[in-house]
Amino acid sequence: MYAFDYHQPKSVDEAAQMLGAKPEPKLLAGGMSLLPTLKLRLAQYTDLVDLSAIDSIKGIERDGDALVIGAMTRHVEVATSDTVKRAIPALTTLAGGIGDPLVRNRGTMGGSIANADPAADYPSAVLGLGATVITDKRQIAGDDFFKGLFETALEPGEIVMAVRYPVPLQAAYIKYPNPASRFALVGVFVARTAAGVRVAVTGAGPCVFRLTDAEALLAKNFSAAALENFTVKPDGLNADIHATAEYRAHAVAVMLKRAVAAAGGNT
């Protein structure tokens, strides 16, 4: 790792000030994506601003028809929370399937969505539930948050404070994990909400995306049977040593059907 100065602010305001005052600062959350990158010297920063001592952006709360999860809430807390399980059990499954127990003990929800790894799990929940990302500057709709490979709508120095997930009528997340890393080779989040059906796919493309043609089929009939002849085109999907684009396209359709069945859609 290249050398840097370390800071541990006690509030979001203090963190924002530091980000504004340092030449090349970077936020540190659970460190499960950032520290491996720094160890391999793939990036260099003058200052790391650690969010781990800021209590106001930790925790899980049911707020009316939504679940609000603080950015610094660790994966293990979401995976084991009764509040989450009662409101959105699909999130319990999602958080409990991230990496391994040691990664889940450190990694955070805010870090996961800010990082926007194309194979990360959380982005599919933000998009699939039509969640709202709350930062220190504004609120960003889930549909506008993910912009591309490791790219989000966040501006330099902007801090994610929480995400507000609307509680759906039915939802499920199914991933086909890469057997080595546990990241999603493909992962599908499906939700039937008061505002309609949403399907979000991670792992398959450069960035999480919605599958609008499947949404239209499911809006008419929320069942795996409605998807019987549904296929996904491989154009533009990821192809790497783990899987071809054709393989991923096929796996998306299979995971989608399983997700609809798991969400309790008529079979």
Add this chain to the structure above:
Amino acid sequence: MPVVTMTVNGEARSAEVEGRTLLVEFLRNHLGLTGTHVGCDTTQCGCCTVHVNGVAIKSCTALAVALDGAAVTTIEGLAQNGKLHPMQEAFREHHALQCGFCTPGMIMSAIDMVRRNGHALDERTVRKQLEGNICRCTGYHNIVTAVQAGAAAMKGQ
């Protein structure tokens, strides 16, 4: 340079570190506790697993400065009065190691697994919960058996 102080295996230990000093470097290089191993550069192998405030983490992917004031337990801190911890004893008894490189991490992870999942662990649970620890020698079979036996033995602790 910042000075960090942690309670390591029950003793207060301090050292001057850099911002970038990893917890595992603090333990191995500054404190000479070389039982905690480093097996990879990618946060995948789990050889470096220790307990920080009672929770198992990969010490190769945490900054020492960030953990000022924490209580840390390493493999060296498990045996009490010359007697192995029940999980260590179970690994010995069930021949759950060959080269032994992964073993400290396996044992620290296994003890955390008992904290999270209780003493009656089925094989599937053990295998799933050991996903963060890689062994390139044993084929895992004896490790799984040892974790189940160690978990049960910890009940009487």
